[in-house]
Amino acid sequence: MNLLFAALATFVLNMPFGYIRHGFKKFSFLWFLAIHLPIPFVVLFRYLFGLGFQLYTYPVMVIAFFSGQYFGKRIRIYYEAKKQKN
Structure with missing residues (x-):
């Protein structure tokens, strides 16, 4: 259960960073x-x-990290498209 909560916290923490990252030039x-x-x-x-740092926790935390970044990026793309549409 702790792994689930840690993965959820990691996911939520990374969403704003993914949102911000999409606005910057790649590799800056x-x-x-x-x-x-x-x-x-x-x-x-x-x-x-x-x-x-058990081995079985790594895949879950890495997936939570990158999916949070990805979901934040998708939110920014959605709002930019919505802003251009109006």
Whole structure:
């Protein structure tokens, strides 16, 4: 159950970073920060939820990380398209 909560927290944390990342030029310094800045928080979540660093937790946390980034990017694309439509 702790793995589920940690993955959900990771997913929610990464959504704004994915939203921000889509606005920056690819491979720029700010784009790089938008990807790597949440990593210490993910490590903190692992510690707070008592996950440690067991091997079975890695795929779940990596999927939560990247899907949060992706979902944030999709939200930005949706709102940009909606803004241009009006």
